[in-house]
Amino acid sequence: MSLLKKDKEIAVPGEVLTKGEEYSAGQGTYKDKDEIVASRLGLFDVRGKIISILPLSGKYVPLRGDVIIGEVVDISFSGWRVETNSAYSAMLGVKDATSEFISKGADLTEFYNLGDHIATKIINVTSQKLIDLTMKGPGLRKLIGGRIISVNPYKVPRIIGKMGSMVNLIKDHTKCIITVGQNGLIWINGEPKNELIAVNTIRKIEREAHTSGLTDKIKEYLEKSYKNEKA
Amino acid sequence: MKRPDGRNVDELRKIEAKAGIIKRADGSASFKIGNTIAYAAVYGPRNLYPRFLQNPEKGILRCNYNMMPFSGSGERIRPGSSRRSKEISLVTEKALLPVINLGEFPNSVIDIFIEFPQTDAGSRCAGICAASIALAEAGVPMKELVAAVAVGIVNGEVVVDLSKEEEDMDGAVDIPIAITTKSNNISLLQMDGMIKQEDIKKAIELGKKASQKIFELQKKAIKDKYNV
Amino acid sequence: MYNNLKQHIINCINQNIRFDGRKNDEHRKITIEYDISKNAEGSARVKIGNTEVIVGIKTEVGSPYPDTPDEGTIMVGAELYPLSNPDFEGGPPSTQAVELARVIDRGIRESKAIDFKKLCIKEGEKVWLLLIDICVINDEGNLFDASSLAALAALKNMHFPEIDGENIDYKKKSKQGLKLNEEPLSVTVHKIGGNYIIDPSNEEEEFIDARLTAAATADGTICALQKGGDDVLTEEDVDNMITLAVKKTKELRKYL
Numbered sequence: 062m063s064l065l066k067k068d069k070e071i072a073v074p075g076e077v078l079t080k081g082e083e084y085s086a087g088q089g090t091y092k093d094k095d096e097i098v099a100s101r102l103g104l105f106d107v108r109g110k111i112i113s114i115l116p117l118s119g120k121y122v123p124l125r126g127d128v129i130i131g132e133v134v135d136i137s138f139s140g141w142r143v144e145t146n147s148a149y150s151a152m153l154g155v156k157d158a159t160s161e162f163i164s165k166g167a168d169l170t171e172f173y174n175l176g177d178h179i180a181t182k183i184i185n186v187t188s189q190k191l192i193d194l195t196m197k198g199p200g201l202r203k204l205i206g207g208r209i210i211s212v213n214p215y216k217v218p219r220i221i222g223k224m225g226s227m228v229n230l231i232k233d234h235t236k237c238i239i240t241v242g243q244n245g246l247i248w249i250n251g252e253p254k255n256e257l258i259a260v261n262t263i264r265k266i267e268r269e270a271h272t273s274g275l276t277d278k279i280k281e282y283l284e285k286s287y288k289n290e291k292a
Numbered sequence: 293m294k295r296p297d298g299r300n301v302d303e304l305r306k307i308e309a310k311a312g313i314i315k316r317a318d319g320s321a322s323f324k325i326g327n328t329i330a331y332a333a334v335y336g337p338r339n340l341y342p343r344f345l346q347n348p349e350k351g352i353l354r355c356n357y358n359m360m361p362f363s364g365s366g367e368r369i370r371p372g373s374s375r376r377s378k379e380i381s382l383v384t385e386k387a388l389l390p391v392i393n394l395g396e397f398p399n400s401v402i403d404i405f406i407e408f409p410q411t412d413a414g415s416r417c418a419g420i421c422a423a424s425i426a427l428a429e430a431g432v433p434m435k436e437l438v439a440a441v442a443v444g445i446v447n448g449e450v451v452v453d454l455s456k457e458e459e460d461m462d463g464a465v466d467i468p469i470a471i472t473t474k475s476n477n478i479s480l481l482q483m484d485g486m487i488k489q490e491d492i493k494k495a496i497e498l499g500k501k502a503s504q505k506i507f508e509l510q511k512k513a514i515k516d517k518y519n520v
Numbered sequence: 521m522y523n524n525l526k527q528h529i530i531n532c533i534n535q536n537i538r539f540d541g542r543k544n545d546e547h548r549k550i551t552i553e554y555d556i557s558k559n560a561e562g563s564a565r566v567k568i569g570n571t572e573v574i575v576g577i578k579t580e581v582g583s584p585y586p587d588t589p590d591e592g593t594i595m596v597g598a599e600l601y602p603l604s605n606p607d608f609e610g611g612p613p614s615t616q617a618v619e620l621a622r623v624i625d626r627g628i629r630e631s632k633a634i635d636f637k638k639l640c641i642k643e644g645e646k647v648w649l650l651l652i653d654i655c656v657i658n659d660e661g662n663l664f665d666a667s668s669l670a671a672l673a674a675l676k677n678m679h680f681p682e683i684d685g686e687n688i689d690y691k692k693k694s695k696q697g698l699k700l701n702e703e704p705l706s707v708t709v710h711k712i713g714g715n716y717i718i719d720p721s722n723e724e725e726e727f728i729d730a731r732l733t734a735a736a737t738a739d740g741t742i743c744a745l746q747k748g749g750d751d752v753l754t755e756e757d758v759d760n761m762i763t764l765a766v767k768k769t770k771e772l773r774k775y776l
Contacts, residue, residue: 075436119431362576405603
């Protein structure tokens with residue numbers, strides 16, 4: 062039997078996606094006898110003979126290699142505990158924190174203090190979800206000034222765009238500095254008016270992430286925002 | 293035979309379901325059936341403290357059922373948990389647990405809070421229906437949704453979705469039941485009253501049919517939220 | 521600690537453009553719905569932006585206090601449900617919940633909005649108790665204004681149940697509403713980095729220096745005050761904040 066859903070149609074857990082042996086069960090699905098069934102809320106997707114469900118919602122799941130925005134919530138002798146906007150907090154060890162030499166017994170708050178936000182990279186995730194971070198790499202730093210907004214982590218690829226095209230569009234128009242974390246936290250720093258336009262634009266992308274021709278729509282939206290601004 | 297409110301034996305009260313009603317929650321829903329209104333909010337998977345509660349094999353599920361102080365038909369209900377609300381919280385948790393895949397979230401917790409601004413009959417079932425929508429909206433991996441409804445016997449006949457008036461009638465039997473909507477199994481079963489075993493079978497069959505109707509409304513609630 | 525974000529919030533407030541684009545003295549969009557719960561004798565839902573509060577009132581018959589044998593009374597409770605905010609925990613009411621309830625209680629009680637003598641059924645024996653419960657559904661800041669508005673709306677929505685001298689029949693609501701002599705309403709003004717703002721978001725609430733809640737009747741008479749927050753207020757602050765609060769209560773009345 063053929064597919065029971067159209068491409069990118071919403072599927073709810075327990076909905077049968079296809080019957081028969083023609084397709085195999087990918088991410089977000091499971092096999093029940095000869096049926097492939099959705100195991101989470103998302104959009105129906107077929108690549109070749111593999112059926113998957115692309116998530117529409119859910120908490121961020123920490124992945125090795127992701128650049129995220131985290132908040133320092135605790136400081137111990139060995140490093141910093143960082144909230145990751147997921148079910149798990151992460152550890153930034155002293156040796157991964159900076160290229161500077163940190164002497165034994167140094168005051169770690171001088172590097173990162175409680176409440177500081179950092180752009181950081183996940184270097185390891187264990188099966189027990191113990192997470193290690195590093196600050197060594199391009200763009201990884203303490204975030205000073207600005208504001209943080211939270212978006213659906215599954216919309217992050219759309220907000221960044223191909224090769225960063227979408228976020229660069231926003232940066233160019235608003236003159237804001239923007240860092241998008243894979244964990245759905247976005248840091249924005251600029252003039253209050255411009256920050257507001259950046260936030261509204263990101264919210265619009267988040268809402269309309271599944272529609273086509275989004276880049277053009279966003280370009281138009283940004284231009285209109287600034288035209289209204291002048292008027 | 294017509295029932296006191298004119299429904300057929302297999303007819304549910306009017307249902308309205310909506311997803312995404314509580315913005316701060318990771319997932320949420322309202323489920324109204326007759327005059328019973330349930331709100332459910334899901335938070336998580338999130339950090340679980342104190343640490344001794346953590347399970348390194350999989351995440352845990354916690355449910356809390358609570359009636360707002362003014363939601364009952366009689367006097368004010370004192371805030372805080374009661375023996376009744378504790379038991380219902382427990383059976384709600386067990387009704388939902390079998391469909392959720394918690395293996396991906398060791399050491400964490402998924403919290404479900406269910407609140408009722410207005411209750412009539414069938415509140416625990418309405419709570420389970422709302423919670424199920426909220427879990428799906430929160431993106432929690434789950435094999436299927438759970439639908440719940442009361443079945444039972446009124447005036448000697450097997451009926452679905454008892455009203456308060458029917459519950460209070462002489463000889464009425466009330467059987468709250470939850471059905472896993474894809475695999476069609478039973479994840480909640482309680483009963484008040486006296487009944488013959490063959491009537492239990494009939495009642496469960498009726499409950500299974502009704503759960504498919506509820507599932508359609510649950511699906512619609514979720515899809516409506518995303519089809520902007 | 522956390523000074524970074526606080527300073528940024530203040531920078532924006534200094535320019536009168538808050539994070540969500542509002543001016544410092546602006547409320548978010550407000551809606552009121554009545555008759556939220558058929559089982560309550562009065563109820564209302566208030567939304568301020570995404571913040572949502574339901575207030576429901578139950579009536580009971582009880583014995584009067586010995587020192588006021590011919591007066592009924594009111595009781596206000598507040599439930600900060602864990603459903604409404606990931607930081608709220610279950611269990612007995614927190615200090616925050618108790619403060620909220622008592623501030624709303626004071627506004628109603630001290631304005632003499634309700635004539636407690638009219639709540640007397642039989643002197644020395646039976647009086648009406650009005651049990652007013654504030655239930656928070658979604659907390660995105662400013663529970664004080666939302667609760668005050670919802671409490672007043674629920675009081676205006678109230679109908680006593682039928683009573684046959686002895687027993688209440690909760691199934692039958694009588695035509696008798698609750699006569700309100702005054703309509704107390706409060707607005708809370710927050711001080712942050714030397715500025716005054718109203719209707720804060722969760723994020724702003726976290727960083728405020730001090731706050732002042734002022735309840736006023738329709739003609740602007742002040743009937744209750746509550747100063748909160750860690751910092752002090754100057755006499756000038758108090759004056760300015762009361763002026764702003766009273767002005768805003770007048771604006772909020774049009775939603776009722």
